[in-house]
Amino acid sequence: MKEKHIFQSMDKFKTWADGQLIAIGIVASVKQEVLPPLLFPVVTFASGPSKLPINNLYKTPETLGKDRLAGAIGATALFPDSACLVVDMGTCITFDLLNEAKEYLGGAISPGLHMRFKAMHHFTAKLPLAEMPQGPVELLGRDTMSCLQSGVVNGIRFEVEMAMATYRSKYPNLKVLLCGGDAHFFESIIKGDIFAFPELVLHGLNHTLLYYNNAFL
Numbered sequence: 001m002k003e004k005h006i007f008q009s010m011d012k013f014k015t016w017a018d019g020q021l022i023a024i025g026i027v028a029s030v031k032q033e034v035l036p037p038l039l040f041p042v043v044t045f046a047s048g049p050s051k052l053p054i055n056n057l058y059k060t061p062e063t064l065g066k067d068r069l070a071g072a073i074g075a076t077a078l079f080p081d082s083a084c085l086v087v088d089m090g091t092c093i094t095f096d097l098l099n100e101a102k103e104y105l106g107g108a109i110s111p112g113l114h115m116r117f118k119a120m121h122h123f124t125a126k127l128p129l130a131e132m133p134q135g136p137v138e139l140l141g142r143d144t145m146s147c148l149q150s151g152v153v154n155g156i157r158f159e160v161e162m163a164m165a166t167y168r169s170k171y172p173n174l175k176v177l178l179c180g181g182d183a184h185f186f187e188s189i190i191k192g193d194i195f196a197f198p199e200l201v202l203h204g205l206n207h208t209l210l211y212y213n214n215a216f217l
Contacts, residue, residue, distance in 0.1 A: 004199075010036050026209040028066040043212050045070065045205060053077070053211040054102045065094070067201050072096045072104050074204030075177050078197070083171035086200065087160055089180035091115060095163055099171065110159065113182045116152045137189075153189065160190050 007013040014036045017025075027035055028045035035042065045066055054076055058064045068088065075084035076098055085107075086096040092115065095107035111119065114132075121129040130148035139154055141147030168174045178187060179200035187196040197203070 004202075010034075014038065024209065024213060026205050026212075028070060028205055030066055043209055045208060051212055053208060054098065054104050056104045058104060058106055068094050068096050068107075069104065070201045070204035070208070071177075071179055072098050072204065073208055074179075074197070074200040074202075075175065076102050077203060077207040078177070078195075079175045082173050082175045083167075084175045084177060085164065085167050086177050086179065087163075087183075088201075089113070089156075089178060089182040089186060093156065093159075093180075097167060108163070113152060113156060113185070116155070117148070120148060120152075156186065157189050157191075160186070161192060164192050164194075 022040045137153040141150040
């Protein structure tokens with residue numbers, strides 16, 4: 001049985017975790033938080049050199065976001081024989097590419113949906129803070145608000161579709177996976193063969209834990 005829990009503090013997490021029958025766990029943090037002592041062994045997920053189910057070829061592995069790496073591992077767990085492009089649509093939009101040999105090659109980072117709206121409002125004198133569109137966004141905006149929405153939403157759409165097409169020119173059987181908080185919004189907007197997998201990062205962490213545990217049995 002799979003469950004998902006969200007905790008507001010480490011203390012609340014510890015209280016919950018100490019009451020569970022957990023054989024081994026894995027922890028990853030982008031905030032450098034200190035994990036409290038737990039009643040079960042914990043594997044620390046690291047972007048740098050470590051025992052991983054993929055080969056990380058990033059030139060500066062210690063600077064690679066753990067969420068990006070975990071998403072890439074999740075993708076190759078789902079499609080082990082294919083090149084994969086992971087598009088994580090959160091605060092920033094990240095693109096992460098793996099080849100068929102399970103080698104992580106790198107990718108790109110660009111501003112996310114809400115960051116783009118906020119930036120246009122903050123760094124201009126008159127543009128309003130655009131509202132999140134509630135329905136389809138036309139390419140042709142007919143007032144300032146719809147122009148802002150079109151620029152952001154369709155700009156992201158074209159960005160992702162062009163990345164998909166460019167990578168597929170080199171990797172014809174490329175699998176494209178969407179994850180992150182805004183993936184559900186873009187799932188029906190982006191044209192092409194894509195897979196939406198909101199829990200991809202968690203899936204990657206779990207796959208890493210299973211790989212690590214089997215490697216040291």
